[in-house]
Amino acid sequence: MANDLGNNSTTGDVSIDKFVLIKSLGEGVFGKVYLARKQGGKDNGCYYALKQINKSGKYKTKQQMQEFLLREKRILEAVRNAPFLPTLHYAFQSTEAAFLVLDLALGGDLFDVLEDCQYLTQDQTCLVMAQVMVALRTLHDLGVIHRDIKLENILVDQSGNIMISDFGLSSISHPGKFHHTFCGTPGYMAPEVLRRSSAGYTAAIDFWAVGILGFELLTGYRPFDLSSEGNEKKTIQNILSQEPEIPEYLYLDTKYILKSLLSKDPHHRIGGIEADFNEVQVHPFFKSIDWVNIPPPLADWDRLESNTICDQKECVSEIRQVFPGSLPELLPGFDNVASMHKGPVMSTNSLASIAGKNIR
Numbered sequence: 001m002a003n004d005l006g007n008n009s010t011t012g013d014v015s016i017d018k019f020v021l022i023k024s025l026g027e028g029v030f031g032k033v034y035l036a037r038k039q040g041g042k043d044n045g046c047y048y049a050l051k052q053i054n055k056s057g058k059y060k061t062k063q064q065m066q067e068f069l070l071r072e073k074r075i076l077e078a079v080r081n082a083p084f085l086p087t088l089h090y091a092f093q094s095t096e097a098a099f100l101v102l103d104l105a106l107g108g109d110l111f112d113v114l115e116d117c118q119y120l121t122q123d124q125t126c127l128v129m130a131q132v133m134v135a136l137r138t139l140h141d142l143g144v145i146h147r148d149i150k151l152e153n154i155l156v157d158q159s160g161n162i163m164i165s166d167f168g169l170s171s172i173s174h175p176g177k178f179h180h181t182f183c184g185t186p187g188y189m190a191p192e193v194l195r196r197s198s199a200g201y202t203a204a205i206d207f208w209a210v211g212i213l214g215f216e217l218l219t220g221y222r223p224f225d226l227s228s229e230g231n232e233k234k235t236i237q238n239i240l241s242q243e244p245e246i247p248e249y250l251y252l253d254t255k256y257i258l259k260s261l262l263s264k265d266p267h268h269r270i271g272g273i274e275a276d277f278n279e280v281q282v283h284p285f286f287k288s289i290d291w292v293n294i295p296p297p298l299a300d301w302d303r304l305e306s307n308t309i310c311d312q313k314e315c316v317s318e319i320r321q322v323f324p325g326s327l328p329e330l331l332p333g334f335d336n337v338a339s340m341h342k343g344p345v346m347s348t349n350s351l352a353s354i355a356g357k358n359i360r
Helices: 062-078 110-117 122-141 204-219 232-241 252-261 277-281 302-306 348-355
Strands: 019-027 031-038 047-054 088-093 097-102 154-156 162-164
Touching: 019 047, 047 062, 062 088, 062 097, 110 154, 110 204, 122 162, 122 204, 122 252, 122 277, 204 252
Parallel strands: none
Antiparallel strands: 019 031, 031 047, 047 097, 088 097, 154 162
């Protein structure tokens, strides 16, 4: 039976005191991610990625802060042990911040990969896109639209498999519902989001972003950035009005999948407005894919061999500071030792009902 994340809380079992913070792995608008080593318990000495989300971030209201923190935690609980998605091991909080303890991705992210390699082969790109699509199928079946698929949010684990991360902009609702919130990263945003029309958008926007991602992995640049010279408004104009110039040297099936994913009309996009994964599976581009056992696309990446964990100067004091403007209270329903709960992946209805209402 699926866990009720709103009521299944524990107190006192896990806190920041149980982790040695070794170094910062990244920083965003709402907080940081640290390399952390667990102290005590059955997983003593194990390494994790510890995500700290400040309660004093750029939230308009207290309710928005609560929804933001609980949404990401609920999604992570729901996809626990699903392929190509992170496992949430612990969730806890202080009065200043919420903490999510996740699988450590030793390979960094796809942005790091392209910095080293410039571009991937068509075979590698096919495997990456297949793994991303499998992860999106899990999310979409749960009523989750990621809304921010991009290089930086696709991590690489120690085996060379990918892992979709960062659900801060994701929405939870019943599958097929239309959304209207304007959010995402401009170079990856679908035309139907940018138009801000009353018709709204569906999970098909994630498939558009996979098209941008695939193009970028194959060429080293995004299709609508080429003539924008770093101008965000120009990039948006290009997305709305220009067709992508797909290089002639790509295989015919590769060009075909990119054109299918980058159709400006979501009804004509592969998978259609409902983002049908079955339509993706049978596309000629994926004809070599065994969807039950997709091999790691980046198993031979040099960084996986050289990226060893070593204890550096601890930075615990950095995370224990009192953040200015923090909310001096605990968020009900957040504390949870996820490692103790091994329930199945939630059904679509259970996740949508836990949300209480559609979080757009």
